[in-house]
Amino acid sequence: xxxxxxVKRLKDECGLSFREISNRTGLARKTVSKWYYxxxxxxxxxQKETSPKKDLIIPYLKLWINEDIKHIKKxxxxxxxxxxxxxxxxxxLGIKVSExxxxxxxxxxxxxxxxxxxxxxPGIDMQVDWGEIKIAFSENRFMKVYLxxxxxxxSNARFVYPYFKNDWxxxxxxxxxxxxxxxxxxxxxxxxxxxSAVKKVLSGxxxxxxxxxxxxxxxxxxxxxxxxxxxxxxxxxxESSVGFFKRRFLGSHQEFKDFDCLKEHLANACITQxxxxxxxxxxxxxxxxxxxEQEKLSPLPEQEFESSxxxxxxxxxxxxxxxxxxxxxxxxxxxxxxxxxxxRAFDLIFVNAKNEEIARHKRSHKALATEVYNFRHYxxxxxxxxxxxxxxRCIKQSDFPKSFWDYLNGLQKHQKNGNRxxxxxxxxxxxxxxxxxxxxxxWGIEHKTFSYDSLKLTLKExxxxxxxxxxxxxxxxxxxxxxxxxxxxxxxxGVS
Numbered sequence: 083x084x085x086x087x088x089v090k091r092l093k094d095e096c097g098l099s100f101r102e103i104s105n106r107t108g109l110a111r112k113t114v115s116k117w118y119y120x121x122x123x124x125x126x127x128x129q130k131e132t133s134p135k136k137d138l139i140i141p142y143l144k145l146w147i148n149e150d151i152k153h154i155k156k157x158x159x160x161x162x163x164x165x166x167x168x169x170x171x172x173x174x175l176g177i178k179v180s181e182x183x184x185x186x187x188x189x190x191x192x193x194x195x196x197x198x199x200x201x202x203x204p205g206i207d208m209q210v211d212w213g214e215i216k217i218a219f220s221e222n223r224f225m226k227v228y229l230x231x232x233x234x235x236x237s238n239a240r241f242v243y244p245y246f247k248n249d250w251x252x253x254x255x256x257x258x259x260x261x262x263x264x265x266x267x268x269x270x271x272x273x274x275x276x277x278s279a280v281k282k283v284l285s286g287x288x289x290x291x292x293x294x295x296x297x298x299x300x301x302x303x304x305x306x307x308x309x310x311x312x313x314x315x316x317x318x319x320x321e322s323s324v325g326f327f328k329r330r331f332l333g334s335h336q337e338f339k340d341f342d343c344l345k346e347h348l349a350n351a352c353i354t355q356x357x358x359x360x361x362x363x364x365x366x367x368x369x370x371x372x373x374x375e376q377e378k379l380s381p382l383p384e385q386e387f388e389s390s391x392x393x394x395x396x397x398x399x400x401x402x403x404x405x406x407x408x409x410x411x412x413x414x415x416x417x418x419x420x421x422x423x424x425x426r427a428f429d430l431i432f433v434n435a436k437n438e439e440i441a442r443h444k445r446s447h448k449a450l451a452t453e454v455y456n457f458r459h460y461x462x463x464x465x466x467x468x469x470x471x472x473x474x475r476c477i478k479q480s481d482f483p484k485s486f487w488d489y490l491n492g493l494q495k496h497q498k499n500g501n502r503x504x505x506x507x508x509x510x511x512x513x514x515x516x517x518x519x520x521x522x523x524x525w526g527i528e529h530k531t532f533s534y535d536s537l538k539l540t541l542k543e544x545x546x547x548x549x550x551x552x553x554x555x556x557x558x559x560x561x562x563x564x565x566x567x568x569x570x571x572x573x574x575x576g577v578s
Contacts (some may be wrong), residue, residue, distance in 0.1 A: 086117045092160050093118055122346045139172060140177055140187065146171070147191050202235040204371075205378025207307075208260070208268040209233050209320035212248045212276070214326055217344060218337045225449035227344070229257030229327065231262075235319040237371035238360055239264060242348050245427065246406075246447045253278040254298055254389035255427035261302065262354060264372070266379025272307040272320075280308065301387055303380060327351065341450065347407070391425040401459060405430060407448035411459045411476060412441045456478050460510050468502035482520075489523040494534035503534045 092103045100118070104111040146163055153161040169184040213229040227376075228248040232241045241260045245252035253276070261267050273279055275289070280291040289308050291299075299306060331351040338344045356369040363371065395403050401417045402409040405425065412421065412432050421440075424431040432441040446454050455476040464471050471477060472490065493500030510519060522540040526532060 086120070089117045119525070135177075135179055135183075136187065139177060139184070140191075142172060142175070142177075143168060143184070143187055143191055147188065151193070203378075204375040205266070205268055206271050206440065207235055207272060208264075208304075209235060209272045210257075210260075210275065211320045211324060212497040213242075213324035213328065215332055217244075217332070219341075220337060220339050220449060223449055225447055228252065229348075230260070231320055231324050231327065232256070232260040233320045233323045234264060234268065234375055236376045237317070238368050239372040239375070240323045240326065240355055241352055242323070244344050244348060246341075246445065248278070250278050250292075250294060251389050251391060251425065251427045254294075254387065257298065257302070258387050258389075261382055264379065265376045266381060267302050267304055268379060270305045270307050272309065274309045279306070298387070300385065307546060326355075330355075341447070375413045389426065393423045393425060394420060396420050401463075402453070403432065406445075408446045408451065409453045410441070410443045411453075411455045413459045414463045416440060451487065457508070458511070461505055465502065465505045465509070468499060468505055471501035471505060479505055485520055485527060487522045489528050489532065492527065492530070498526050500532075506534045507537055510538060510541065514545070 089107070089109075092098045092106070093100070098106070100111050100114045103109070103114045107114070109117075122242060146168055150162045153159065165185040165188045166181060168188060169179070169181045172179055172184065210230075210232050213231055214226055215227055215229060217554065218224055228245045230243045230245060230248075233239065241263045243256055243259050245256070265505045275283055279292060279295040281288045281292050289306075291306065295306075327348070331348065338347065356372065357367055360366050360368055360371055393405070395405065397403045397412055397419055398409075398418055399418055401412050401414045403412055403421065403423065404410075405423065410430060410432075416432075416434065422433040422437075424433065426445075428445050430443050430445060431439055432443075434440050441456065441459065443454050443456070453475065457474075457476045457480045460474065461475045464474060464477075472494075490500065490504050493503045497503050507519065518541060519537070522537050522544065525540055526537055531537075
């Protein structure tokens with residue numbers, strides 16, 4: 083670029099005319115003259131460019147942004163339109179414009195807010211929030227999973243746990259698990275206006291809390307702090323943590339076998355992030371800072387917090403009780419009877435009129451399984467209706483090993499009523515462990531002995547010799563589907 087000093091040098095030292103300087107530099111003659119006589123460095127005043135497309139879309143963007151501001155004031159943050167939604171709406175109106183252009187203009191039009199950097203003391207504050215994500219499970223099953231996320235702003239230690247729902251049971255359970263993970267209880271917990279905690283929003287930051295929230299506070303001994311309406315940034319540590327776990331550990335390409343695998347994956351993620359460096363205190367890991375913070379946290383109570391919901395539900399003629407879209411089996415003796423059900427975050431406990439526990443199931447979700455069985459509940463009925471045994475859902479959906487089905491085939495070939503014999507064998511579980519029964523089946527298959535009496539005799543001999551499966555398998559070769567070597571077990575039983 084030609085400098086003003088060069089123009090003056092060509093005029094004063096070389097004696098060139100303004101037109102000659104113009105021809106040599108490519109500048110207009112008037113510009114050369116203006117530069118030469120100017121005492122200050124000249125400034126260009128760029129003419130404002132007109133953009134018909136911008137003039138067309140700005141009124142719409144202003145209208146939508148003003149509507150979003152009203153939603154924010156009402157605490158309806160989920161109704162806010164992102165720039166991508168505005169772009170699609172413009173396309174529906176027949177206005178052709180790129181998404182990047184819409185993003186640029188919305189950034190310019192949205193009101194700006196200044197934020198104050200905060201510095202937290204150890205053990206003072208914990209922040210809690212819910213996140214949502216769609217997770218893929220095996221067999222092309224998808225479901226919305228709720229993530230309970232907690233963070234300690236001082237150390238930046240983060241905890242996440244998945245749940246089927248974001249109700250009170252899961253909310254309380256998440257606190258218990260977070261305190262266990264962090265190794266103590268902070269003096270204060272910051273929330274936004276969660277319905278699980280807040281009954282009514284009062285003026286300013288005052289809140290009328292739910293009765294159960296008051297109980298949770300008094301049990302663990304912490305104070306509560308609520309963000310102003312539509313001010314989720316006041317708990318920025320946990321807000322960023324929700325996105326962190328989604329991006330880092332729950333990519334769209336991931337698929338999980340079941341919900342337990344998802345739990346295990348996120349538990350490992352919580353531990354993994356402890357080894358990373360703190361984003362500001364680069365010389366220390368999050369684990370180092372958490373260790374310092376634990377000294378300031380209050381100790382965990384000796385008694386475990388109990389969060390449950392008691393319901394009265396009636397079973398159907400299939401000995402099933404439905405809850406939240408999933409049916410659970412109960413003992414056939416309680417078919418079509420009213421029972422009390424204690425619902426917890428991850429299990430259901432069924433209680434009879436005498437307040438005795440008769441069944442317990444892990445909670446499922448209708449996207450994963452609509453029916454949950456325990457084959458033991460149906461054995462008394464199957465003993466009477468043995469022809470239905472190998473077709474019963476409670477048997478087909480049980481996670482039995484291959485040896486079970488091989489032994490059942492052998493019973494059906496060698497016994498008059500093989501199905502009934504198998505029911506009797508399974509009922510031996512009241513005296514023997516199920517894994518020992520399956521081990522005895524392996525031995526029976528190897529020696530082609532298919533009967534209830536022979537299998538029971540094998541179990542008795544195993545019990546007499548006090549040789550449980552674990553000890554036998556430590557000493558002798560492990561049984562696999564393709565390699566059955568039980569000669570040593572013959573010696574144990576005294577069989578030649």
